[in-house]
Amino acid sequence: MFKVPEKYRLRTGMLASDRSYGNNGVFTLKFQFPGGPPTIVHCIASDGEGWEHVSVGYQGRSIVPSWDIMCKVKDLFWDPEDCVMQFHPPKSQYVNYNPGILHLWRPVNKNVETPPAILVGPKK
Numbered sequence: 001m002f003k004v005p006e007k008y009r010l011r012t013g014m015l016a017s018d019r020s021y022g023n024n025g026v027f028t029l030k031f032q033f034p035g036g037p038p039t040i041v042h043c044i045a046s047d048g049e050g051w052e053h054v055s056v057g058y059q060g061r062s063i064v065p066s067w068d069i070m071c072k073v074k075d076l077f078w079d080p081e082d083c084v085m086q087f088h089p090p091k092s093q094y095v096n097y098n099p100g101i102l103h104l105w106r107p108v109n110k111n112v113e114t115p116p117a118i119l120v121g122p123k124k
Contacts, residue, residue, distance in 0.1 A: 002052040002106065004045050005029070005076045023047040031072055041069055045077060052078075052106040062100035074104055083112040 002023055010016055010026040017025035027043045044055045056065050056073050065073075074084050084106045106112070117123060 001079050001082070002047060002077060008076075023052070029073065029076065031069065033068065039069065041065060041073065043073060043077075047108070050108050052108060054104045055101050056104065057098060057101040062098070064100055065102050070102060070104065077104070078106065082106060083114060085112065 004023050004025065005027060006019065008027040008029050009018070010028060011018060015026045024046045025044075027045060029041045029043060031039045031041065033039065040058070042057055042059050046053045054073060054077050056070060058065070070086075074082075078084050084104045086102060087105060
């Protein structure tokens with residue numbers, strides 16, 4: 001189930017929102033990984049036209065978020081058993097406003113078919 005982490009919602013400024021916006025808004029997340037400095041990530045969440053969506057990036061940087069960051073964001077916005085994806089669309093359909101942003105997507109009211117796990121490798 002898609003949900004937003006209300007405590008991280010941006011509540012002031014041009015992109016401010018509150019609970020009345022539902023699952024739509026800007027969220028600033030702070031992660032601490034062992035042995036590293038705090039990592040601040042900005043997310044824009046939305047749900048509309050049959051999709052749940054979160055864009056993820058660092059403010060003012062064109063470095064894409066790591067797998068660990070994307071997993072933490074996924075865990076904040078969706079349940080553990082929800083299947084969420086990143087797309088690599090046909091080149092003719094690319095939209096890239098910022099090279100440092102990655103996106104997580106989940107269709108509403110549809111099960112996402114995934115390949116058998118064994119095609120990746122045996123479970124540990």
